[in-house]
Amino acid sequence: MQAKNKWLLPEGIEEVLPPRAAQLDALCRRILDQFSGWGYELVMPPLIEYLDTLFTGTEEDLELQTFKVIDQLNGKLMGIRADTTPQVARIEVHNLKRNRPSRLCYIGTVLHTMPGGPGGARALLQTGAELYGHKGIESDAEILALMLKTLQLSGLHDIHVDIGHVGIMQGLTGPMQLDADREALLFSCVQRKAADELKTMLKEWSLDDASGEALVSLMELEGDAGILDQVRVILRPCGEELCAYVDELDRIAELTSRQVGNAPLYFDVTEFQGYHYHTGMTFVAYMPGESEGIAFGGRYDNVCQAFGRARPATGFSTDALKLFDLAQQSHVPKKGICAPNSEVPGLYELVDRLREEGETVIYRLPGDGSETESDPECSDCDRQIVLEHGHWQVRKI
Numbered sequence: 001m002q003a004k005n006k007w008l009l010p011e012g013i014e015e016v017l018p019p020r021a022a023q024l025d026a027l028c029r030r031i032l033d034q035f036s037g038w039g040y041e042l043v044m045p046p047l048i049e050y051l052d053t054l055f056t057g058t059e060e061d062l063e064l065q066t067f068k069v070i071d072q073l074n075g076k077l078m079g080i081r082a083d084t085t086p087q088v089a090r091i092e093v094h095n096l097k098r099n100r101p102s103r104l105c106y107i108g109t110v111l112h113t114m115p116g117g118p119g120g121a122r123a124l125l126q127t128g129a130e131l132y133g134h135k136g137i138e139s140d141a142e143i144l145a146l147m148l149k150t151l152q153l154s155g156l157h158d159i160h161v162d163i164g165h166v167g168i169m170q171g172l173t174g175p176m177q178l179d180a181d182r183e184a185l186l187f188s189c190v191q192r193k194a195a196d197e198l199k200t201m202l203k204e205w206s207l208d209d210a211s212g213e214a215l216v217s218l219m220e221l222e223g224d225a226g227i228l229d230q231v232r233v234i235l236r237p238c239g240e241e242l243c244a245y246v247d248e249l250d251r252i253a254e255l256t257s258r259q260v261g262n263a264p265l266y267f268d269v270t271e272f273q274g275y276h277y278h279t280g281m282t283f284v285a286y287m288p289g290e291s292e293g294i295a296f297g298g299r300y301d302n303v304c305q306a307f308g309r310a311r312p313a314t315g316f317s318t319d320a321l322k323l324f325d326l327a328q329q330s331h332v333p334k335k336g337i338c339a340p341n342s343e344v345p346g347l348y349e350l351v352d353r354l355r356e357e358g359e360t361v362i363y364r365l366p367g368d369g370s371e372t373e374s375d376p377e378c379s380d381c382d383r384q385i386v387l388e389h390g391h392w393q394v395r396k397i
């Protein structure tokens with residue numbers, strides 16, 4: 001009988017080793033620098049909070065995805081965050097209390113009880129940006145453009161973004177007055193694009209009216225801005241307000257393309273990820289060969305209200321580790337400089353200066369009998385510091 005391997009990590013949990021860790025860190029730094037360049041301020045919410053705070057303004061799905069522990073100080077239940085967005089909303093409402101548009105960003109680990117799919121991760125390095133205090137389509141376009149720029153910065157270019165609007169789905173399904181079970185069945189059909197199945201089901205429920213017919217027709221209609229006139233024709237019998245949502249999406253796409261240029265935007269107005277969470281435009285970024293989205297976002301004006309103060313909000317999030325893996329980062333970290341272990345004056349000053357300039361300098365440690373140019377300790381170095389004519393110089397190895 002083999003001894004149990006006590007060094008195994010939990011399923012869906014991984015550790016990042018050199019040199020991959022340094023490459024991932026460099027990507028995270030570039031992402032945060034980009035956020036900063038767009039005016040987004042970094043916040044660092046806690047990894048763990050009390051449940052009554054952590055679940056404020058969220059969906060039931062988030063509670064199911066949250067690991068729960070007991071606070072040994074007072075016996076209250078705490079949760080390890082599964083999503084950073086509600087935490088940032090709490091910070092904006094209760095800590096910052098701004099009366100102007102507020103741009104915030106974040107990066108940090110979130111933990112899920114279950115992976116998103118077979119073999120999926122349960123620990124994500126979630127990063128994202130949120131814009132509070134502005135209800136116009138300009139802020140939606142800014143967030144969408146920033147998401148696209150973030151994916152491009154990560155080395156991902158073969159992507160496309162599906163855009164939808166919660167208002168359209170609500171406008172079509174609201175009059176049906178579905179109970180929870182029927183709503184779940186309907187959404188399952190829409191998600192699977194099972195138009196014939198949905199058509200049969202609506203007929204059995206006596207809901208094959210204008211809204212039902214429009215929903216079935218829209219399920220099979222997705223593409224670039226060229227389809228929007230068809231979408232308007234289908235929706236017009238259901239109310240002009242639904243056509244106004246289409247106009248809104250059209251305008252957001254136009255504004256986004258001005259900022260990004262040739263933005264890979266496609267319209268799927270039956271897209272309903274975050275249906276109970278979002279209040280306006282929603283979007284999901286996809287890559288060929290990936291069954292799940294790689295970045296998600298949209299407008300969610302009701303989350304801040306749950307914390308006691310109405311604030312319009314829009315934002316996006318993604319998993320930096322997922323982006324890193326998808327991009328198959330080929331960046332080779334810069335080699336370092338190997339320094340001798342010497343007390344000759346001037347060496348320490350040179351090493352300090354080189355490190356301040358961003359160089360990696362590694363001292364050879366004495367006592368192992370390997371202080372040579374082929375020292376394994378300096379295998380990650382392509383230069384060395386040598387003493388020439390009384391002066392320390394950096395030379396190639």
